[in-house]
Amino acid sequence: MKKTLLLAVTATIILTSCSHTEKKTEQTTNVSDPITEHIDSSISPKEDFFKFANNNWFKHNPIPSTESSNGIWKTIQDTLNEDIRKICESSAADTKATKGSNKQKIGDFYFSGMDTVSIEKAGITPLADYLAKVDAIKNINDLLSVTAAFQTMEMEPMYGFGVNRDDKNSEQYVVGLGQVGLGLPERDYYFNTDALTASIRKEYVKHIKAMFVLFGVDEKTADKNATTIMTLETTLAKSCRKMEDLRDPYKNYNKMSVAQVNKLTPSIKWEQTLSLLGLKNVDSIVVGQPEYYTALETNLKKIPLDDWKTYLKWNVIDAYAKLLNKDIVAEDFHFNSTIMNGISKQKPRWKTMVKATDGMLGDLVGQIYVAEYCPKGTKEKLLEIGNNIRDVYAQHIKSIDWMSDVTKQKALSKLQKITMKVGYPDKWKDMLSLEISRNNYVANVMNILKWQYNFMLGKYGKPVDRTEWDMQPQTYNAYYNPANNEIVVPACNIMVPGFEGRMPDDAVLYGIIGGSTFGHEITHGFDDQGSKYDEKGNLADWWTKEDKQQFEAKTKRIVRQFNNYIVLDSLHLKGANSQGENIADLGGVVMGLEAFRKTKQGQSNDLIGGYTPTQRYYLAYAYAWMVNTTDASMAKQVMSNEHAPAPFRVNGPLSDVEEFYKAFDIKAGDKMYREDSVRVKIW
Ligand SMILES: [Zn+2]
Structure with a gap:
């Protein structure tokens, strides 16, 4: 859904051919x-x-060069953006806001993202620990524990994990596992043979290479990494269901004991993995697409450890590129906005940060929006x-x-x-426990993602909150x-x-x-x-x-x-x-x-x-x-x-x-x- 500007044009045509019988x-x-x-x-x-x-x-x-579309939705979003911008800017200007208050969190988050000088200076260092974790992987156990750690940071390499409503018992939450792990938006991108999709695949490989180079990898290795990732993701995509085949909720509902899931992917050792993900005493799991997990076992055995490591690095880079210095942001924009969406020019920074603040702290922004901007x-x-x-x-x-x-x-x-x-x-x-500082944008985003992950995890075993x-x-x-x-x-x-x-x-x-x-x-x-x-x-x-x-x-x-x-x-x-x-x-x-x-x-x-x-x-x-x-x-x-x-x-x-x-x-x-x-x- 979405709304518009007034035009100075008045259309006064009357449809004489219409068969309405109403009195004119x-x-x-x-x-x-x-x-x-x-x-x-x-x-x-x-x-x-x-x-x-x-x-x-x-x-x-x-359509403006900074947009992929124009119309009623953009018009409405422009109005909302102005309101949210005022909320963000006034909060950021209020340096005396009580620590932990909504204003402090919104203001400091917005400020940290507008502080492009610090962001530029930091370069790729905010991701250094994560990339080092991948470098330190020595065996499959290490690989699985780093994969689990990344799941808690809104990345979904290898498998998709979540605490969801139980489709057959809406009074409770259940652990769910689904197919994921792809860098392109949908599995068909890896296989369709039309010219557009084929060129997107080529551009994707070029994009991966360019990103690795920006992360300090030499050209030759970056080239090899890009091919490795494309091959690995294509292998994962082979075992993914097509979008239309995901529409039947019965086919996506395969409730299994943890022992049964272990039979699909013995290498993952699910009790251990669930505990790394933060859950203990899980009795059953709803597996969306069991065939994906059977294939994953084969893939874990077949694909070399070094390839998995490259793939994990790509997951980190791809997930956080938007938050880094301007060269990295520009490359991310080139592929994800220009190639994929036809947008030729980046938005001004304030718009990017209004969107980010609303996306990350929407519940806090919403409280001020309702109090100050929502018509009675x-x-x-x-x-x-x-x-x-x-x-x-x-x-x-x-x-x-x-x-x-x-x-x-x-x-x-x-x-x-x-x-x-x-x-x-x-x-x-209640986001009281969330910590936001004024001087580290990437750390702020990571704190929010961790908060969201823990919020989801906290639901497990508790009564459903229908409000x-x-x-x-x-x-x-x-x-x-x-x-x-x-x-x-x-x-x-x-x-x-x-x-x-x-x-x-x-x-x-x-x-x-x-x-x-x-x-x-x-x-x-x-x-x-x-x-x-x-x-x-x-x-x-x-x-x-x-x-x-x-x-x-x-x-x-x-x-x-x-x-x-x-x-x-x-x-x-x-x-x-x-x-x-x-x-x-x-x-x-x-x-x-x-x-x-x-x-x-x-x-x-x-x-x-x-x-x-x-x-x-x-x-x-x-x-x-x-x-x-x-x-x-x-x-x-x-x-x-x-x-x-x-x-x-x-x-x-x-x-x-x-x-x-x-x-x-x-x-x-x-x-x-x-x-x-x-x-x-x-x-
Ligand atoms: Zn709808």
Whole structure:
């Protein structure tokens, strides 16, 4: 999700071809209206609704060289960044803040990252101890203990370890092991043969070499290291499941005793390793992908110790490069931002540090943000919209024709039990024990990562805390968490660019906050994954066999629909990867309209800028996804992210919705038209 600048352009076109029957009573208004101002009247809504709704903004707002995209999300983030910058700078200026207070931590962290003189002077020395630990490895036992130590520093070499909710018993936490260990974003990067992916592999090898040279390794050795790492990661990638094969939570749930896990990878000696990771008396482990761990045993025996050591060094360098001196930061930027995301220029330092402070100390920043920047009444308004969406959802479920009453009752019960966390948490994380100093940026980051690791570890064996939030009030995003059967919508989701200081009309509120936020997140509880969890958050089948078959047939249709979309050149969308998000988008846009139609504006015939309330609702929905992305970033998104690029998140679901056809008079032969027989109707 994401928001915009006001444009000095006024679009006053009236769609004469639309078959709306509402009385045309034009509202006169002197204030600007982003919804109609962004319309490009040279494009027909019947051909490309996303472009029709947004292109005028894109024409006047090219993607800046420091960004991989531009649009509503960046606009909102710019506003949030200004607020967070004030929080950071005022905290940093307050050198008398009480030691241990939130202000002291935020201020000193920000200051330490802005202190580029000290960072430059330190060079690579902040990582020296870690690299020396790798150098000292003499045998496989040493290798495994250093690997375990790195796990506690937010690196995941060789295996992925975590304390998670038990999918089949949401009242408890369980140790989890999964596939990981790759430097590129996804396993397909190691094998796909298309020109783009092949060139990324080449660039990755060049990048590894350049980094080792910057770390003082001679050219020849750096060259060899790069080849070693590429070969080793490719070997690990071979035993990783493809992204679409990770979508079935049952296949990722393999609960085993520690003795059974030892049988998969005897060399790791899991009791010993778990104790190095900080856990004792573990009785069982949920192994996500057992075949990865079987292959890891072979790899541990086959791959020379020196290669593993090079790989561990690369994990340290890659994880912390962003925090070091400017030459290293520049090389990291070249590969991770320019090659992978099409960003040509680095952001100013303050922006980097605002992002870092918010990312690392978001819970502390959030407390000040809520107190000083969050508009009054935010929580109430969000909750009102959320509850209205839930109400229409219930009516809608009762009326769908493909589901039996038995399953409907279960679905309704799950819907009613969804916890809606909106605005900000009632209780904040206690970060009192965290130490932050003013003069060592890398050490600060490491302290925070250690704190986060210990926070995760501390959950093991304790009752589940269902009040916890995984996002901050200043995070412009939202999520559904199946283990809690909850949706979380942070406070800043109330922001709609262009409506600063005034309440947007209901078409806008329901298109953006109703449809693309609440409706979308609630539908995640009923998508291909969410539907596998019950009202208590347990992986459990609550469907009748027939209803499930019907549901799966419908999800297959949406997979087919999105498989057919071509993003760039020959790059097709991955319908299986993105199906959960596409189901959520479709559910969101349908429920948003139904809730909007219960409002006064939704029931009126009042035109704004020549558009009916229903048309305006769809324009607002398209505004929620008004994002223009670089080709590189779009390609990366298709390869490694479950969200389809923005244009498809608008045109895809809308071309399945009958009400949209009516609103814009879409007919056979129009590009937005899909035969009734292939249109998807799920929720
Ligand atoms: Zn989603």
